[in-house]
Amino acid sequence: MYRYDQFDERFVRERVAQFRAQVKRRLDGSLSDDEFKPLRLMNGLYLQLHAYMLRIAVPYGTLASRQLRQLALIADRYDRGYGHFTTRQNMQFNWAKLRDVPDILGLLADVEMHCIQTSGNCIRNVTADHFAGVAADELEDPRPTAELIRQWSSLHPEFSFLPRKFKIAVTGAEHDRAAVKVHDIGLRILRHPDTGETGYEVIVGGGLGRTPYVGKVVREFLPRRDLLAYLEAIVRVYNADGRRDNKFKARIKILVHEIGTEEFRRRVEEEFAQLDGPTINADPEEVARIAAYFAPPAYEKLPAKSNAYEAHRAANPAFATWADANVFPHRVPGYAALTISLKAIGEAPGDISSEQMRLVADLAEKYSFDELRVTHMQNVVLAHVRQADLFAVWQKLCEAGLATPNVGLITDIIACPGLDYCALATARSIPIAQALSKRFADQARQKEIGPLGIKISGCINACGHHHIGNIGILGLEKNGVENYQITLGGDATENAAIGGHLGPGIDAKDVPDAIERLVDVYLAQREDGEIFIDTVRRIGVTPFKEVFVAKTHAKSKEPENAVA
Template identity: 65%
Template structure:
């Protein structure tokens, strides 16, 4: 894992003390809430429906055991005993007192954590494939370049006041687990025909009020040019992005209006001028210095599928079920990636208690190398578990309430906080997610349905990524009543697609039945081995539309 250098440490400590002074000014009344707003947002503090909310950055979703224990301590000491993981792999605390937030940030600085640029019109937390460094199918470890982007973008003087927030994601595998197509900039690490490794660059993705998938503007960018090319993109955006309309301020609007070809031309023109003036390259020695922080741990020489692991799967059906859904292939023989679902039956998606955080931190050291990953689908994982230890790990997870065997299944729902917390929301999302979990509680049925991803947002801002859900649910307000619009056929992977609206919205008491009708339609139409998405792509939206409105 990356370790802060002296510049990081100094920056974070100084920022804490600056913010402490501003909080005191707000508490004393010297600053009004409106005057304080810009200051708190740049330090990751939101004012939500009932209280302030603090968002903590987890760069590229990587946590150490010490950092997770510190988050557990914050949850117990300053909040209500739990935290919430977001779709940008950050941690949110929904109930801290404003007076305590500087102390929280000071304590987090002890373990190299902060909340800088988790809000505001700047470059947000860069995300990556949660399997980075351990994926069997990756070309290179994308965290190296995420860290380079983090260092470059943090308090960048030119890009600290962009027209709107800006999100970057990096993936390095053919199977896109980072959803790069829904980001302002998506980077795919690829090989060209000469065998050189570089980046395919996508620009202009985003969801919200105007969902758009990113367009490729460069098929291959040599790695040494990464930062200068990103800078060229951001300069074009900073110059031409709208500041008069918050709904039209994202880069996706410019790319859509100009066309990807014209936007690419403008970026290339800006980049050529920068290189003419001596634009910097990323030095090889700096890349290697950062790469050393992500060197593989001391793996043992182990065989795949050891007899004990195979025997446990044969003798314990519950373990076999968990291993089938929650365990994934590791690049190192004899090891596995152990996914931990944060979507238990009737739980709040993405929530984790302080006790569970401590338990996972302990397990990461007992069964791995003290590292935890956070996924953009609001789950966590241990990246380096010996296959021979999986059964023992599973029993410990079960004791902690963390062994739900539903990864990628219908109850593994992405869900924003909705109207229970957020003052932007139009409708509740957590209770709807829980009712869907209740309806599909039978794990045997879930496994029979196979991969089926539900994603839900409580408002048009799409924090729950509903546009790219296999089934997407959007909460809307209709004359003071909560209604839910449903889409089908979305996907956030390498075959990214926006879901298609099936028709008019459903009331709070109707939406779960509508989901049931969609699922029944799929079961009736699927062919042997077909997933929900494959069936949808074969038959289209009309059979689903006919079924749910005939039953309504």
């Protein structure tokens, strides 16, 4: 993983000192709240419903054990003993006190971490495939590209005050696990069909929120040497032409939609042609220097299958169940990548206690070359575990309550913090996720249903990615009551799609029954080998909608003491 150089170290330390002085001035009244707001946002500090929330950058989701241990220390010393992993692979602390934030930033700087550009109208944390470097379907590890973009975009003088926030994701695999098509810019590493040269497919204008769009391809193949100059051209066009009169129409997706993909491409290509590429693009030696930090670890030469692993599977059905759901094939024989689910039944998705952080850090250090990954699904990955060690890791996870065998299944739910924390939320997300995980807790039932992604947002901003959930749930306020709209058919993969509404919103108490009915339609209609999203695509939304409208809304009109 990348290590800070002298510039990085000085840059972060100076920002800590600067913000310490700003906080002091806010506390003594020298700065008003309005004057302080843009300063705190540039350091990832939000004012939420009950307290300040501090968002910590985890570039492309990669952490070292010492960094996770430092987050555990911060959780104990300055928060309430836990943190929350987000859909942008970051961590949030929800109970920070303003006077403590400079000290927290100092502790982060001690382990090469910070909160810069985790907020504000700038280029945010660059995300990537959580199986980067280990997936068999990967052409190239996307993290060197993500790190190059991080360095290019950090405090970029032209792009610190964009019309709105800006998000970039990178994947190097055939199967998209980074949701690149719903980002402001998505990059897919690919090989030119004629020359064999490695470069990028460039996708622009994706995004969720109140107006969700799947991104459009503006360059089918961009030579890798031109990456930064082309990104600069895209963001320049957006910076110049994006709307600033209405924040709801200020994202780049609106610009692409309003002027059309062809016109947007023309403007970008014109800007790109005028740029002095050699002064913007990274020197090949610098690219090589960055890439060297992501060289594969010193794997052992192992047989493709571990006899010990197979024996443990045969002797322990609970371990086999966990391995079937949570273990991902590794490109190196004898190794596996495993996902630690942060979706224990009945718990808040994405939350992790300080004790669990320390345990995961210990496991990463002992079994996975001191490296772990945060996923945009709000889970954690140990990417380099020997198959022979999987049973020992599983035992430790069981002791810590981290061995839930549900990755990719119906209880592996994405949820934003919602109205329990967020000042923008209009409804709660966490209780809905908890109720659904309890409803579908039975492991045999989950296995029968198979892969199915539920995503929940507590407001129209869609931080829970509900638009691209196979089943999406959006919480809104209606006449003083929390009301939930259900969407169907969303997809975050290379087949990205925005889900369609099934009908009017429903009360919170009716959500579990409604989801159960949708699952029942799928189980009755699926053909051999179909997963949920395949069946939705084959039969369409109508059969689900008919059941949802007829039964769900009929039930919601019954008196509370009615007999079902």
